[in-house]
Amino acid sequence: MAAATLLTPARTSPKPGTGPSRPAARAEQRTYVQTLMVLDTSIVVLAVLAGYLTRFGDRDPIGSQIPYVLVAPGLVLAWLVSLKAMRCYDDRVLGYGADEYRRVSTASLRLAGSVAILGYIFDVGVSRGFLAISFAFGTIGLEVARYAARKHLHRARIRGAGWSRRVLVVGDTAHVLELVHTLRREPYAGYHVVGACIPDALLAPVAQRLGDVPVVGSFRGIPEAAAAIGADTVAVTASGELTATRLRRLGWQLEGTGVDLVLAPALTDVAGPRIHTRPVAGLPLIHVEAPEFRGARKLVKGFVDRAAASVALTLLLPLLVVIALAIKLDSRGPVLFRQVRVGQGGEEFGVFKFRTMVVDADALLAELAARNETDGLLFKMRDDPRVTRVGRLLRKWSLDELPQLANVLFGQMSLVGPRPPLPSEVARYDGDVARRLLVKPGMTGLWQVSGRSDLSWEDGIRLDLYYVENWSLAADLTILWKTVGAVLNGRGAY
Template sequence: MSAVESALPTALRALPVPTLTAVAPPLPLVRELTDARVSPRSTPTLERRLLWERRYVRRLRFTDAAIVLLATALTPVFQLLLVAPGVLIGDPWIVARIPALTAIVWLFVLAAFHTRDREITGSGATEYKRVAHASGLTFGILAIAFVVFQLQGIRAQLIFAAPIGLLALLIGRWSWRRWLHRQRRFGHYASRTLVVGSRDDVEYVIRTLQRDGQLGYLVVGATISGSAERSITVDDMSYDAVGNLDDVARTANELGADSIIIASRPDADPEYIRRLSWELEGAASELILSSRLADVAGPRISLRPVDGLPLIHVKIPRFEGGRLALKRTMDVAAAAVALTLFAPIALIIGIAILLEDGGPVFFSQSRVGRDGREFRILKFRSMRTDAEQRLTALLEANEGAGPLFKMKDDPRVTRVGRILRKFSLDEVPQFWNVLIGDMSIVGPRPPLPREVRAYDGTVSRRLYIKPGITGLWQVSGRSDLSWEESVRLDLRYVENWSVMNDLMIMFRTAHVMVHPNGAY
């Protein structure tokens, strides 16, 4: 016995000495507290998603670097060949290093503008906008720097590298996007997606995603609230209906889904989204909230947290001002160029029309333009001269959607007219309508007066801007689309048009002319 113990009273020595195990919490509680403090780790599903994203970004990064380096390095060669050797003036040490400096700044700004973010690559115009803005800022910075420091040699980069490099960058991004779309047809490079919500909202989301299989979301299942159905069918395609709203995280894990789209949430559970996001940490890459408002107003929606309160802002569209002036300037320039380039082809088309039946070359018809103003549209005549008189007898055979009249095998169409319609060459004279201000290059389809009389208040919004020779309707299926789908596409364009979107539609129009779909 120690001296301390011998000094204690006998009664105190008899008391039991508490041990560590007597005051420690039970082992399961220790494990629970430990698990709560460990940050979530990535699951194999999430790692698979991140792997293909990194692979695609590496491809874009390598292509961008190769294009920028070539464009800047070859600029002195272009300058010597196309201008004159004597133009290369200034400090040789500086001039020799201008291509390297330009390339470094260009690649840095491309990265700073997040031009390779997964959210913008693969679809939409944002990727192209960021590449264009980053390239413009690059040469703006360099030009200012050379002026401030009184340096020479940047002029050649501005003249040659800027336009050639930007064009090559856009073509490179477009080429990789085409490759990505081909891969997604086989389910590669796409997010395995679980759609959650009420039946109507789930069907709406799935139908939108499968309408264009290039959006990058591969639906692997659906969780339908308040339904015991085992499957859901959307446009002849069946999807498994699994789980319920309380075990979405577990269902996503079982299906190997790395993205969850909430088509609608329980109204009685305002904390549902936040709780689900916590459950998905480490197991999924995206939790996406779907809203039908975004179908038309998508580009005008922004999220702005105000003192912790997330507010969704919807910018009200405007149909006047500087943007329309810019659109008009682009229309005049494009129409003038198109009329000049198509002049020889127009002469051949006119001769072919005359030789077939001797009738007039052009067809003029009343159409309704912006603000309900009527104008005379010009086309190459593709029908017989008595086409309007024979229309009444063919109304019962109408295959068009809504108030449109369309027939795949319209007996009024001439042999030359079928060729013109197939490749949209009958619409070439409409560039004259663009030049004089009746139409735009890109816009809604120009309707007939009888069609406008059948419009309701919603469809009449198509008349807020000038009709176009081409548009979303023309490059998305044309006459094969339903009336509702045609209206949806036109309204989306009317409220959200931009110069970059117009350029993309023009580019897609060229592809549609070579590979016609729905043209009759």
């Protein structure tokens, strides 16, 4: 799932040097894997049982070529073997990224195909209904269970608990600090920095710490440093002293120690589907695909946007009428609020919202400027006195944004995209920020599912730029799904 690689803003991360020791982390990893195995076994058994009972009831079919009371347990065993063969319990894919889900679905589909092919070759009439029900329920159940287990693990990691990798970061000071900052932005990914190794020449100037990261050695004693602090992963970032020969020798030195070697290139905020590795003459070349701003996928996105907007407006019409009446009865002024925003290519348009403030809200803004609770170019207040009673409820559940479905229908916005900026914001854009205007703004986006108004200006911009560079239809579906949870949660809406 491409969207599984999408970023979220910084969370509170455990301090360096704290957290479970390496033996404790390994024990937590084993417990997590064993839990997944129990879940998978239970789901596969229930799925096959559901397929059997749905297709045949509580009796084995009379006159069938094969005894299904024996086929069913065999299918369960084969399914579990297939999951193991696809390395669905490999710690390198568990807990983060789309590869875990992909392996689970691939294991199920390959087994289904193998059963069908074997049945055809040996002319065995295995019930298609039995197989279809079993594999449909089983595959969906496995994916849902993995998702639930992952969410539980993520919450534990954010609290500083749960199975995580203990990482020793190696590189020049600036690159070490950058990598540490990047890993801490996503503590749920499970990379907990416990120390750093830097070049010999820099050991004296930085004393014993690099920021709040303990400096535990130089490039000459990386394996020893990893063993001393109980690291199970060595993450190497950029440094002129770490030549190809030294990296190869480091890999040799780590063989048999149980410590993984990870290379972190100076390439950030690029989603996995855009990255392809190709070995050339023994050198792994990383190919980075250019962002897609036009083409067939863009046409599909536009069609889906307009079709979904038209259906949503039709279904939500009664709710829209009720909201309009509530606004009218609560305070004087129009029901809708139209505000100029900047869309794709810098083109201005009028965005529609239900009015949530008093009619003279703009005139009162100057008086409240000193109480701004965010940085950057936005104004945000948790208890903004300009917001009406009905408006506060509408904002909490994001119902004030439903009229933007009309903007989507008109082709001015997308269901998913960057936050639509004000002209005053765009006038002060500098450098990379203007890339937000390469795509249509969205009703929801990464900012919506990652904290909403609780985000800082920098986090909001980073998330928008990440979406612009890495958008995909799968990511859009993931964001739409997460938007439902963010809206129901109500956190960060004010």
